[in-house]
Structures are given as structure tokens and as C-alpha cells.
Amino acid sequence: MSKTPVHSTPDTDPGKVELHARNVSFDLADVPLHWIPDHPVASNMVTVLNLLLPEGERWFVQAFNEALPMVKDDELAADMRGFVGQEAMHAEAHDKAVEEWLEKRGIDTKPYHDQMEWIFRKVLAPKEDGTPEERQKHLVERLWLIAAIEHYTAILGDFVLNCRWAENGADPNMADLFTWHGAEEVEHRSVAHDAAADFEDGYLRRGRAMSLAFPVLALLVVRGFRFIMKQDTSVHYGLAGKWFQYFRGAHAGVLPTIRSVILPTFTYFKPGFKPSDIGDTAQAVAYLATSPGARRAA
Numbered sequence: 001m002s003k004t005p006v007h008s009t010p011d012t013d014p015g016k017v018e019l020h021a022r023n024v025s026f027d028l029a030d031v032p033l034h035w036i037p038d039h040p041v042a043s044n045m046v047t048v049l050n051l052l053l054p055e056g057e058r059w060f061v062q063a064f065n066e067a068l069p070m071v072k073d074d075e076l077a078a079d080m081r082g083f084v085g086q087e088a089m090h091a092e093a094h095d096k097a098v099e100e101w102l103e104k105r106g107i108d109t110k111p112y113h114d115q116m117e118w119i120f121r122k123v124l125a126p127k128e129d130g131t132p133e134e135r136q137k138h139l140v141e142r143l144w145l146i147a148a149i150e151h152y153t154a155i156l157g158d159f160v161l162n163c164r165w166a167e168n169g170a171d172p173n174m175a176d177l178f179t180w181h182g183a184e185e186v187e188h189r190s191v192a193h194d195a196a197a198d199f200e201d202g203y204l205r206r207g208r209a210m211s212l213a214f215p216v217l218a219l220l221v222v223r224g225f226r227f228i229m230k231q232d233t234s235v236h237y238g239l240a241g242k243w244f245q246y247f248r249g250a251h252a253g254v255l256p257t258i259r260s261v262i263l264p265t266f267t268y269f270k271p272g273f274k275p276s277d278i279g280d281t282a283q284a285v286a287y288l289a290t291s292p293g294a295r296r297a298a
Contacts (some may be wrong), residue, residue, distance in 0.1 A: 007210070012183075015287060017187060017281060018078075018082065019078075019079055019081075019082025019083060019085075019086060019187065019188050019191070020085060020086075020296075021082070021085030021088065021089045022089065022180075022184075022288065022294045022297075023089075023294070023298065024089065024093055024180060024293040024294050024296075025295050026097070026173050026176060026177045026293045027173050027286070027294075027296075028097060028100060028101040028173055028174060028177070029100070029101075029232075031101060031106040031171045031173055031174050031231065031243060032105075033102075033106075033107075033234075035047075035170060035171040035174040035175075035226050036052055036165060036168055036169070036170045036232075036249075036254050037168065037169045037249075038114060038168075039168065039180070039245070039249050039252065039254055040234070040235045040245070041229075041237065041242055041245035041249060042237075042245070042246075042249035042252075042254045042255045044225060044228045044229055044232060045137050045221075045225050045246070045249075045255060046178065046255070047102065047228060048221055048224035048225050048227075048228060049094070049178070050094045050097045050098050050101075051094075051098060051102075051109055051112050051113065051224050051227075051228075052116065052220055052221065052224055052267050053090060053091065053094050053114070053181075054090075054091040054092075054094045054095045054098075054100070054116075055091075055113075055116040055117055055119070055120040056092050056116070056120055056149070057087040057088070057091040057094075057120070057150045058087075058088075058091050058120065059120040059121075059124060060083075060084075060087045060146050060192075061084050061087050061088050061091075062085050062126070063126075063139065063142045063143060063146060064080050064083060064087075064146075064195065065084065066126060066139055066141060066168065066197070067080070067139060067195060068080055068081070068084075070136075070199075071168070071195070073102070073198060075209055075280075076191075076194055076195065077199055079188070079190075079191045079194070079195075082188065082191075083191040083192070083195075085189050086184050086187075086188055087157055090181050090184070092097070092147030093180075093181070094177075094181075095178060096241040097177060098113075098225075106231065107228060107232070109191065110221075110226070112224055112227045115223075117238065117264060118166045118239070119220075123147075126138065126139070126142075127139075131168065136199075137197075139195065140200050140273045141205070141208075143192070143196040143199060144196045144206065144208070144209035145209045145212060145213060146192045146195075146196070147193045147195070147196040147206075147209065148190040148206070148209040148210045148212070148213035148214075148268070149213050150185070150189060150191075150192040150193070150275070151193075151194075151210075151213075151264070151265075151268055151275065151278075152213070152214075152217060152261070153182075153185040153189075153249075154185050154186055154189035154262070154275060154278045154279055155256075155261060155264050155278060156182060156261075156277060156279055157182035157183060157184075157185035157189070157223045157257065157284070158182070158186055158187070158225050158279035158280075159182070159256045159260065159277070160175050160178050160179045160181075160182035160183075160185060161179065161182055161183060161186065161235040161283055161284065161287060163253050163254060163256075164252060164254060165179075165254055167253070167254070168252055170254070170256050172292070173292075173293075176291055176293045177293060179287060179291070180279075180287070180288065180293055180294060182284075183283075183284040183285075183287040183288050184284070184288065186278070186279035186280070186283070186284035187277060187281060187282065187284045187285060187288070188276045189276065189278060190275040191276070193275045203269065204269075205210065206269065207269070210265065210268055210269075214265060219227040229242070258263065264278065
């Protein structure tokens with residue numbers, strides 16, 4: 001099991017944090033494909049994020065840049081610019097992981113990458129026709145979808161900050177890549193929600209976004225996992241074996257439990273919900289100050 005998540009207290013909460021992109025450099029040259037020893041399924045499942053995230057994060061950046069000229073609140077606009085910088089750096093870091101590491105381990109990533117491009121550049125592209133009001137309505141729908149997705153990235157960020165990769169001998173460079181990213185997701189977890197609410201809030205919009213975000217994310221992760229497993233000729237698990245290995249990884253604290261991902265979905269609709277209820281800013285900032293990848297590039 002993962003360690004008990006940490007949450008801010010009045011004594012530890014650092015208060016408002018100025019968001020900014022951090023230069024990073026991760027040395028993945030010697031990282032094995034199964035970077036969590038004795039956990040090939042868990043390794044490949046987490047590795048899917050290297051394939052899934054870059055196009056999604058570029059889509060976040062595009063939507064926020066479209067929205068920024070319409071934001072009147074200077075503090076929110078500054079947070080959004082910090083968010084944009086961080087998400088752009090996330091996309092770049094995971095692109096490098098694909099190009100410099102995953103493809104050199106014999107995984108042909110182009111088919112899956114092409115699918116991600118089609119989803120985020122075509123299906124979810126900005127609306128170019130219609131009236132200005134229709135185009136803004138479409139933008140608001142995208143902002144709420146981003147807020148729903150960021151709910152899950154904050155949950156996963158909280159997981160990686162408290163998981164047991166190190167105790168299970170995970171490669172420290174790959175673990176650092178994902179933990180740096182997860183820490184920044186916790187750090188900026190409120191921004192997408194605040195940006196969407198600044199345009200138009202409501203349970204209907206939240207519900208519509210969440211009803212799309214959860215099944216689509218689950219589908220893309222499962223599809224990416226099957227894509228990698230099909231090319232990973234060193235493992236030969238059937239469906240039951242893969243499920244067994246998943247539960248084994250969750251029990252060891254190297255994968256999140258299904259419960260830890262699904263139950264927080266419902267907190268999204270709780271009266272008074274705040275994204276800051278997830279994770280601990282102090283813990284995230286403390287990791288970012290010591291991340292080897294961030295210190296290497298500083």
C-alpha cells in the first residue's frame with residue numbers, strides 16, 4: 001500500500017505559491033523498460049503517461065492561451081500563465097522520454113501518438129465557425145473538461161508523492177520524472193477549476209465534463225497499456241495475469257488502487273469542494289526544491 005497522504009495544516013501550509021515553469025533534465029539512458037523491478041505490468045502502466053500526456057498538455061496550453069485575453073482578474077491570469085508554462089514543460093519532458101528512452105527500448109510509439117494527435121488536435125480543437133458567443137461557449141466547455149482532467153492529475157500527483165516506488169527499487173531517474181510532474185500537478189491543482197469557474201460555473205457543466213473525462217481517460221490509459229504490452233515481448237500475461245499483477249502492484253504501493261481514483265470523483269460534486277482539498281502544497285513544493293532533475297537543470 002502507498003504511504004498515508006499528507007495534507008496541509010495551518011502550520012505547514014505555505015500559502016499562495018507563485019507558479020512558474022522549472023527547467024528540468026532527466027538522464028534516462030540507462031533506465032530499463034521495466035523500471036520498477038519485479039513489476040513489469042506496473043512499469044508499463046505508468047509508462048503509458050509518457051505517451052498520453054504530451055498532446056493533452058499542449059491542448060491545455062492552447063485553450064488557456066485562448067482564454068487568457070478574456071480574464072480580468074490579474075491574480076488568476078498570473079496563475080494561468082504559470083500553469084501554461086508548467087504544462088508546456090511537462091509535454092516537452094515526456095516527449096523526450098518517448099524519443100530518448102521508450103523508442104530505444106523497442107516500442108514503436110507512432111500509432112498511439114497519431115491517435116492522441118487526432119483526439120486533441122481534431123476532435124477537441126477550438127471551434128472556428130459560428131458566432132463569437134458559440135465559440136466562447138465551446139471554450140468554456142473545454143475549460144471545464146480540463147478542470148475535470150486536472151482533478152485526476154492532482155489525485156495521481158498526490159499518489160506519486162506518497163507511493164512506494166523507492167522502497168521497491170524503482171529507477172530513481174524515471175521516478176523523479178513522474179514525481180516532479182506530479183508535484184507540479186499538486187502545486188497548480190486549483191488553477192484549471194478557478195479558470196473555468198471564472199467564465200461560468202454550475203453543477204451541470206461540472207457533471208458534463210466529468211462524465212466525459214473519466215471514461216475517456218480510462219479508455220486512453222487502457223488502450224496505451226495494451227499498446228505497450230503487445231510490443232513488450234518479455235512478458236506474457238493473459239487477462240487474469242494482468243489483473244493479478246495490477247492488484248499486486250497496488251498492494252505494493254507502486255500503483256494507485258481503483259478505490260483511490262474512483263472515490264475522489266464523487267468529491268468533485270461535494271458542496272464546498274475545493275481542488276486544494278487534494279494533496280499538500282508544502283509537500284509538493286518541498287519535493288520540487290530537491291528534485292534531482294530540476295536541480296540538474298537549474
